[in-house]
Amino acid sequence: MTLTATPPATDFQSLKTRALDVLHQVFGFDDFRPLQGEVVDALISGNDALVLMPTGGGKSLCYQVPAIVRPGVGLVISPLIALMQDQVTALNQLGVRAAFLNSTLWPEEARDIENALVRGELDLLYCAPERLLQPRMQQLLHQAPLSLFAIDEAHCVSQWGHDFREDYLGLDILEREFSQVPRIALTATADERTRKEIAERLHLQSAGHFVSSFDRPNIQYRIAQKDNANKQLLAFIKEEHQSDCGIVYCLSRNKVEATAKMLSGKGYMALPYHAGLPADIRAAHQERFLREDGVIIVATIAFGMGIDKPDVRFVAHLDLPKSIEAYYQETGRAGRDGAPSNAWMVYGLQDVIKLRQMLEASPGNDHFKRVERQKLDAMLGLCEVTSCRRQSLLRYFGDELEQPCGNCDTCIEPPQTWDGTVAVQKALSCVFRTGQRYGVTYLIDVLRGADNERIRSQGHDKVSTFGIGQDLSTQQWKSVFRQLVAGGYLQADAEGYGALSLTETCRPLLKGEDTVWLRRDPETKRKPKGSASVKRTLVIEDQPAWDSLRARRKALADEQGVPPYVIFHDTTLLEMLERRPKTLEEMGEINGVGAAKLDRYGQAFLEVIATIDVENASAFE
Known part of the structure; x- marks a missing residue:
């Protein structure tokens, strides 16, 4: 599939029409989500944008579509190698000319990509902020036709944020050196203080600010008192997520190892992940998590940023996060596909004491410690709140939910x-x-x-x-x-x-x-009504048919060495199961089936659906 067949449009209306065509033909969606269209309009008009959208809210499309539509190459500044590779793999599957420049490439490979950049033969190029700041990279960019700059995970520029990276401070060079190229900064986690700092440090005060609702209605938030954390975790997984993929966060490396060992001993495919493990083991565990079904990663906060796996059905915390920003970002890795998912946490007095001690013993100055105390106090307030937990969470980010959500523990069983x-x-x-x-x-x-x-x-x-x-x-x-x-x-x-x-x-x-x-606090022996009994997973009415579709997807993914979700998301397979398309034309109407994927995989999945229909018909004869 060639995306450059349509000549570059010069007027806004033509670009807007082209953007809708790319959305449908390339990405397989009929309409933009709320705010996506407005951000795309701003960028294709040549304006800057600061975008805050929740994880799974569709931030990537906000710059991917304009980069394809506008003449030139869109440069994406991304903080992690895993994130670059994941996004490029997915885009290549869609027929988009995307590449990355990072330390995993051989010199010859890197030179080929640099030449493609200068010749304008790419739609999107991903690189880390460290590489962007190198004189050689800046020289290449001055020679290349550029459509836009996208700064992903923009909260990393904030020294008061939870993921500060010093290299992000140098990204103000984009405004000085490439003032005519539109810039977009994107993040899923930023309170008012952090938003202001992002705008100031990246010189985006005059940019359009697009703030989506932080609500993730498909996630059920639950926080319980810590009694026997291992026993509680096992009960939660067994009763609600027996075969599901999930992430368990712990504060220390030792606890990560012990928890992974405990879960493995109970028959679960649980793998540890922390900065103390050799790089090759971390990479292998992450790869298995991305490509296999039912894998549980037990991790410190070293794991997560850049993980684009859409079918994580639960995120569990066995220790208290340091801030609501950290909690929101980590729990946001559940249910990126929009399907029902759980954010589950247990915490106790020792968590509070430990974090307060760590904060006071930290080397930061008084101002830093005061800010961190405020963040920890807000996190503790969320844990102890007696009203709707989601309302309290959203209020922290300046987002108001008019009515209690009905899908958090304090709504399901109001605390006394x-x-x-x-x-x-x-x-x-x-x-x-x-x-x-x-x-x-x-x-x-x-x-x-x-x-x-x-x-x-x-x-x-x-x-x-x-x-x-x-x-x-x-x-x-x-x-x-x-x-x-x-x-x-x-x-x-x-x-x-x-x-x-x-x-x-x-x-x-x-x-x-x-x-x-x-x-x-509820009595520990009492099972909370409506919490563990509510299974937060996809509802599959025809399990054999579902298994057949997933098996075909897994086989195709293994052939190409990519994660299964890169072929199709679970939500796309579920729509196939519900609509049972019989022709390629009908298959092309399924959300997530763009032209390139229809060409590559449409017939293979039509064959599976036809076999399912024959088997179902035989069962009723």
Whole structure:
């Protein structure tokens, strides 16, 4: 398929018509999603754009379509090799002339691509910011016909963001050296502070700002108290995602290894991924995750950016993320295809203490630490919220959801609250009476009047708070202390011993000037209604037919050495299953089946569908 058969258009209306034609013929879609069309119009007009869209919202099309339509080569600045290769592979399948320049290429391969760039024989070229800043690359760009610059993962330019990369700071050179070439910066995660910084550092203040809703309605958000994390994770996967692909995030490398080993021992295909593993093992595990069904990656935050796998059905967190931005980006890797998916997390008091200690012990200056405290406080607020969790999440990004979503744990089973004023006063007093030098377990023993040698040796069996908390169980006291630390009323020491001390914030509580309502944690033995019983997966009514379509897709993918989703997404296969096309023309009407893929794969899938129909007909004879 040749995309350059149509001569370059010069007027806006012709370019707009051409953009719709490319959307349909190349990508297989009839219409742009909300905001996509507006961004495309801005770029084909030669204007700059700053785009915020959720993961899976279709950011890539915003620059891919204009790069194909406008004369010249579109240069995409991408932070990771895996992201470049994944996107280029997918574009080549569509018949788009795309390539990348990175360290994986042989010198001869790189020279061929550089020559193609200068001659304008590419539609899209991907490279990392480090390469773009090299004098040789800039010299090549000055010789090449350029249609646009696309800066992907633009939040990496923000020093207050969660994925800061210093090389991104040099991208302001694009505005100085190539002022006539339109630029688009794209990200899925940026609060108001980060958006402003992106615009300032990339000189995009006068660009059109396109902010889509951050809502991912297909994702069900659930956060539960941590009791036995491994047991909880196993129950979640077994009951809801037995054969599904997913990602499990842990804070430490040791926990990644232990969790992967635990899941493997229970029969799951679970692979570890963290920066401490050799590069070849990380690459092999990522490759299996991309190409095989039912693989679970257990990872630190080293894994994820640039992963374009659309059928990740769940993302689980066994430890608390440091910010809502990190949480949103990591959970956003679930359900990129728009099908039902889960964002599941367990967290507890030790998570809060550990992250606060890490923050205070970090080498950042006071301003940095203050910003990071605010981000962690917002994350803790999301965990402890008693209203719709999705509304709270979206509100953080300045996005309002008018009605509760009905698809998060706090909507499915609204949490109960209780007047915890007296219990809070007891807890805070106990911290004070024992000298602000002890951790939660010890404090609870004092409150519940435990008869042990340590308490007696410290003389704490004589303090006024000894034994005054027997009305609450140990688990209930843990909940009280967790919420006090999360709310900033108590702080943990920075040395890592977990000793709690009072903050100025708690003064009105001790004086009885404030009333405190606490979230009542559900009993751990009780199964939450509507959560684990709601299976967040694709609904397949004809499983044998579905398996046949997936088997053909897998065979074609293996022949070409590409992930199955590069052939067709699950949602495209599902539409084939529902509509049962009988001709190539009917197949071409399926979403995601563009002209190139129709030519390559249409007949192969028509044959599978015909066989399915024959088998189904035979079953009723």
